[in-house]
Amino acid sequence: MSTLLWPDIHSEFIPQLSQRRLTKTYRALGTTINLTLFGTAYESQLDKAFELIQFYEDLLTVNRTNSEVMAINQAAGKHPVQVSYPTFNLIQKAWQVSCQNRGFNAAIGPLVKLWKIGFAGAKLPKKADIEAKLQLIDAQKIQINPTNLSVYLPLKGMELDLGGIAKGYIADRIQDLWRAYDLHNGIIDLGGDLLLMGSQPIHPDQLWRIGIQDPNNTRGQAIAAVKMPPCSIVTSGIYERRFEYNGHSYHHILDSLSGYPKENDLASVTVFSKYSLDGEIETTNLFFAGHPQTNWTNADLYGAVFVTKDQKIWLSGFKPSDLKILNPAFEIQTRP
Structure with missing residues (x-):
């Protein structure tokens, strides 16, 4: 029988324990991450959330050569790519929303890389280059197969970019993780996008x-x-x-x-x-x-x-x- 050692919060009475705040800062998703838990939380639970962030970033990023989304992009015009359920689930949601043509477009990748706004080498592209990229950003052309969890971009040069949706998806998954630990009060700050869990423990109105x-x-x-x-x-x-x-x-x-x-x-x-x-x-x-x-x-x-x-x-x-x-x-x- 093994023994799991936890910090002993019961060795002395702690006034206003629910207001105790534990915060840690990380770097991921191209931004500064601040994670906060209130009450009887432990640093390991913050670190587990960061591990989850890294897990999803490894699947979804388009700012590295290797990821599941990059595998789809690199196979554009060639063949479908099977992916894990989390990646497929998010792409399917992004595709459904993109096909509504209300603004959000998961196929915007070729334009994003052409302009490079927010990255080194940002520039005003030539009109002809913009018009060429417009032929590659029709989200309705994305082919998804729920049976084998595959995604296919039928035109060479098409690229998915989930940057406008991935952080929200990840924040929701961190909240799921913390709730599994029975933690219900915290702040998930992914570079300014916030998810506030539970009641505010400081103010009387909560x-x-x-x-x-x-x-x-x-x-x-x-x-x-x-x-x-x-x-x-x-x-x-x-x-x-x-x-x-x-x-x-x-x-x-x-x-x-x-x-x-x-x-x-x-x-x-x-x-x-x-x-x-x-x-x-x-x-x-x-x-x-x-x-x-x-x-x-x-x-x-x-x-x-x-x-x-x-x-x-x-x-x-x-x-x-x-x-x-x-x-x-x-x-x-x-x-x-």
């Missing part, structure tokens, strides 16, 4: 305080704040991954119709949802819509905050009284 990023300022500067129960918070914005050329700024949210960054009045859209995967999808779709959508909220989609380039705030699923304005230069408008 609600989380979430800031809306100022698109004209450094990360961490908020223009407004909202109190929320457990939820995911994901933002699509034009202010972080971008480059300047001949006096014009180009952001990373690429339009599958034009081949250029999507142009509208928005600086950002922040979605509050039950699942982080849904948040990733809906921030992109709402950014492309350009304004709040009628009957958009449901049991899993709680609300959205739109911030415009001219410092207006539009709301979906929230009342103006739900937001506390922190920067008076921004004002809430009841409708676009």
Whole structure:
């Protein structure tokens, strides 16, 4: 019979044990990862979550030569590729959403690599090169086979890019892992995309305080704040991954119709949802819509905050009284 040794939290009485906070920082997914647990948590449980992140990154990344998604891309125009269930499950979801043509496109890979926005060598491509890539980003051409878990890209040069959805999927899986440990209060921060688990253990009302990023300022500067129960918070914005050329700024949210960054009045859209995967999808779709959508909220989609380039705030699923304005230069408008 083996013995498992745990830190002895019972050797002395710990006041407000539920508020005890354990945080650790990691590097993965091309960003800084901050994982936090409250209460009787252990560093090993944070490390297990990081191992899970590394597991999914190894499957899904397109920023390395070897991954299951890269195997699919490298076989484009040649043959289908069988993949593991997690990879197939996410690709199937991404394909279904992409075929709705609302903005999110899992086949956007050739355009992303052409522009390289957010990576070394970002440039304004030639129009002819953009038009050539547009022929390769039709998500409806992706062939998936649920029977043998295979994915086929029928045209040479087609490429999947799950960067706009993978972090949300991974955050949801970390929450599943921690719940399996019977841990219910924590913060999953994957480079600014947040998943808040359980009640907030510090404030008496047990609600989380979430800031809306100022698109004209450094990360961490908020223009407004909202109190929320457990939820995911994901933002699509034009202010972080971008480059300047001949006096014009180009952001990373690429339009599958034009081949250029999507142009509208928005600086950002922040979605509050039950699942982080849904948040990733809906921030992109709402950014492309350009304004709040009628009957958009449901049991899993709680609300959205739109911030415009001219410092207006539009709301979906929230009342103006739900937001506390922190920067008076921004004002809430009841409708676009």
